[in-house]
Amino acid sequence: MLDIPPPVRVHVDALPAAQNDMGVCDAIARNVPVGKPTAMSAPHLPKVAGIDSTVPSPAHTAAPTTPTSPSAAHLPGIPGALIQDHLAAWVSDLTTLHELTERLVTTGSLDEALREVLRAGAALVGARRGMAVLEPADGLGPTSTVGLGLAHAELGTIETVPRSATSYGRILDGLPDPLAVPDPIAVPDLLGQAELDPRHREVAARLGYAASYALPLATEAAGRLGAVVWLYDEPAEPVERQRHLIGLYGRYATEHLARLLELERARVQVATVAEELLPSRLPRVPGVQLAARHHTGPQGGGDWYDALPLPEGALGLAVGSVSGTGPSALAAMGRLRASLRAYAVMEGEDPVAVLSDLELLLRLTEPARSATALFAYSEPKQRKLVLAGAGHTPPLIVGDHRTEFVETSLSAPLGMLACWEAPSIEIAPAPGETVLLYTDGLLRRTGDPMDRAFARLHAAAAGVPKADRTDPGAIADHVLRTLLPEGLDHAVDGEDVVLLAARFE
Template sequence: MTAPHLPKVAGINPPVPAPAHTSAPAVPTPASPAPGPAAAVLVQDRLAGLVSDLTTLQELTDRLARTGTLDDALRELLRAGASLVGAGRGLVTLRPAGGTGGHPMTVGLGLGRADLGHLETLPADRGPATGTGTGTGAEDDPAADDIAAVPASPYPGLLDDLPPEGDRTGTAHPDIPAEDGRDPRHRAVAERLGYAASYAVPLESAPGPGRTGGAAGRIGAAVWLYDEPAEPTERQRHLTGLYCGYATEHLARLLELTDARRTVAALHEELLAGRLPRVPGVRLAVRHRRGPRGGGAWYDALPLPEGALGLAIGGITGSGPAVVAATGRLRAALRAYAVMEGEDPVAVLSDLELLLRLTEPARAATALFAHCRPAERKVVVAGAGHCSPLIVGPGRAAYVETSLSAPLGMLACWEAPSVEIRPAPGETLLFYSDGLLHRAGDSMDRAFARLHRAAASVPRTARHDPGAVADHVLRTVLPVEDGEEPGTADGEDVIVLAAYFE
């Protein structure tokens, strides 16, 4: 049986149908082309770029996480941001801690104080900007008045056109000299300081559950300056935004910590003697360098009956607000015991030890109390685990040999004999806290020898001034570096109390 012939169409042969007893041939589907060498190289380059970006961010954030102070963190933020956006200079400004009044904190990179002063004079104009997050000028945007950069920012000319809070995109000015609408004063300052472009990024915490008010919202802004017309690429913007997001959280925590430390330091300062008493026959001076954690070092000087004077110095183990409160209680108790039993320093410290053991059983404390009669130049000293005082004069510089005793709260019953000292006219009795001896890598023997050399090297012209004696000892034992305050290896409080006998 043959298949019927289909009619022909003009010029076209009709297709022959397949036999009924056979299946129709499968229609071939176009296969996906195999990836060529160029596509594979592109994918590898993209993956390598992502790995490089992640590695860079990890290194930069690790360095930032190792900073323990707000100033160090701001400087690290500027250095890292400059490397990410390819700029050479910049500045970062933070609003005051807690959002209260006061001047914002500003740190510059490659900018001196005079340069920062020039930047503060920039007018707050809203000329058109170029790049992500700039928008239009105030004349075109009715909501431009609602756009705020950093509240109370001292640099409105650099930060006035940042996006509103909630938008963390950066603002670029790629060519300030050629930018239309820019205030001529801005061009003059840019020419004076030698920059031609800028890129500013807000420092704003991401919203999240459980965030405290001090760490939420915009806390500041950073701006980097280019010497030539330039702007960061999209990749640089993205990396800078990720880094600044992490940095903002770190800075917010440091701001809260700094504010808490400042409060503790102010409380500690109020608990110590605000004014040293004036007692005939003796002149007093004290130098107090607070540690960053709010330690338990304390001192006191109080007038006693019959023209006597009580001098005390000591410390409590630990740091923080609880230790500061315990220090205040201990000092108040010693004042009461000194008035009642001041002529017997051993009885004063014995009563203090009993009180400490009953009310602060988990703490130990060192203390040294001296009952002075300046008219007779007689001093009776008793110590509980505290360092021996130094006597400094024209003919000698020596430690007072006090008896070796345990700190308060360490034994069931504390008692140690007192020592009588007879300072000569023109000699200074020097009391100091343990923090003066602590420095990284030094043993206690070396620390005592270093302090003795410092006391012996007091200039002749300074020996009649107790303040000058205390300053010389501080500068020699804990030298100042880079304009910072003298400090110890672990950030303890440092106290030097000097009594000059006339």
């Protein structure tokens, strides 16, 4: 990672023995012979901060010079002191870069990584504020703008400046080749430029910055992903040593951002496929209101729901979960849902027959996969539901006078049955009551044991405000907020969450 040219190499004969009682630099200073340090080599220098010290020294450090004072030329401590200072600066730079890159690799999202790059870069170049723009040159997105020491309104103000007049804009738009790596752009005295765009001058004066240093987030392997610009309160620019360090850090940061970008795009694609496999809209059936909430984990799970109108004003409601994650689980979920829809149209009034056919299909076509499912045949005008489940969590009835789980018969999941084991049951919701169907991902996301998760779900449903009980969507949202107060972080691996609420009028 560190490409550092070599001005000094040191040969130390007694270094291993001396290291037992003193530091590395002290051992070198006491044992190095006076003479021509540039002609010597050190093949066995120790590793520092996890980085191989045999990498040549940085280009921004000056090579040892010959003392100009005749008296100093005869002092035996002068060459050793120069080498010690040289190595101390080198070790400090390596340690700093190591600490900053260690902090960067702990970030798990693009915005979090951009903020860390801004913070680390500000420390390296000596700035107080900055802005990072993620804008991949391939045009496939995503795009993002984050700031350091700048409020959202101030970021918007900077974006009113024509891009061609800004240093980060010239980096993003200046080269036609998306794989080209542009050079950093330093503007040491922004307001002193006679040709400065008037709008840029106005914004700089309003926000109080007088200089900038822009760094491309680009490498030959990753292409051009964006740019970072740091803003100085007074006319200034990074010295050569600072430019060298921020250049090394920027190349590493770009590779890390490229990996996060690939993961984010894959997550979006998986979520898009999952959404396309689910109903694009819920049907409108007299006598019942429907609402659904579906959140897919970053790897793409197999949780699903369905609501389909059936003959004679009936309605089929289903939720289920397929084992596994990723594209194969999504494909299996799509096949299972399509099959259930077909069986529901043919024999939906008998949920046991629907799930029995689904069990046989799964066992014959995908013997290595299991699934859970719950299917309910509803006649909204009569407020009657007949339902059956296979290894699935029980529905929850939410109303003004009761909040209780439906006692369904126990059954093994689909794919694990020798024959059908659980009969169907019939329930009759009162007017204004809501039946909540859900997958076990909602319970597992809480992180609690299952018995406590069920108790928390019951308490969340019982605590729905009275004003929200007329809206099934509001009920589902309240349950989600109560069970998962920190929300669903799509960057964190976790179970899919599905809620399907049916309120009977």
